[in-house]
Amino acid sequence: MTERAWQAGASLERLLDVIGQLREHCPWMGALTHESLAEYLVEECYELLDVLDGAGNADELRSELGDVLLQVVLHARLQEERGSFAMAEVIEGLTEKMIRRNAHIFTPDGALRESFPASVEEIEAAWHSIKRQERPAGSTPFASLPPGLPALASAAKTLKRAQRDGALDTAEGAVPADDASPLSEDELGEVLFAVVGRAVGSGLDPERALRLAVRRYQERHVARGIQRTDVPE
Secondary structure, rough: HHHHHHHHHHHHHHHHHHHHHHHHHHHHHHHHHHHHHHHHHHHHHHHHHHHOOOOHHHHHHHHHHHHHHHHHHHHHHHHHHOOOHHHHHHHHHHHHHHHHHHOOOOOOOOEEOOOOOOOOHHHHHHHHHHHHHHHHOOOOOOOOOOOOOOOHHHHHHHHHHHHHHOOHHHHHHHHOOOOOOOOOOHHHHHHHHHHHHHHHHOOOHHHHHHHHHHHHHHHHHHHHHHHHHOOOO
């Protein structure tokens, strides 16, 4: 084990001890449940995305990563108290998964292979092949998509998974001209799905693209408000 890995392990162990003491002695922390924590997990993930999308510095990124880690530690602690599993099992399961799904790098016992694939395409193909093998019999490529995923992200992932599964519906719906508004919610859905399909076909992330477009609009709106405020009477 490297010194950096040892330090990380020691820091995580201290964090687990602190959370355990808080769960025991802090009434607010002790009352937390999986259900009451759910909103914080979503909020912290979006705050992390905000830093990643913007011009946040390393200190901000470190802080937001810590907030997301706290959510993982708390959920694992709740399960430990129930006698189900602890943080160690979470880490071990993740490590085993990374070794299993990266068979182009590791042998089944976790040792490094003597040679590695030459291209990203080979790596991605191997990764998705292993994921298909792990898929329960009778399930679809979309079974593991979270129902609560934002609609744009869900559409993009659906199309990507369909493409990997060899049966891509290109979703080339008729996109109305600029002066033609959708006449119904169903029609609007088809238009949006077609736009997502084109984005996926171009290698673009529609969720991030829209998120950044919203941010640019907000910045322009605020700037215009400042300009109006600065106009002398």
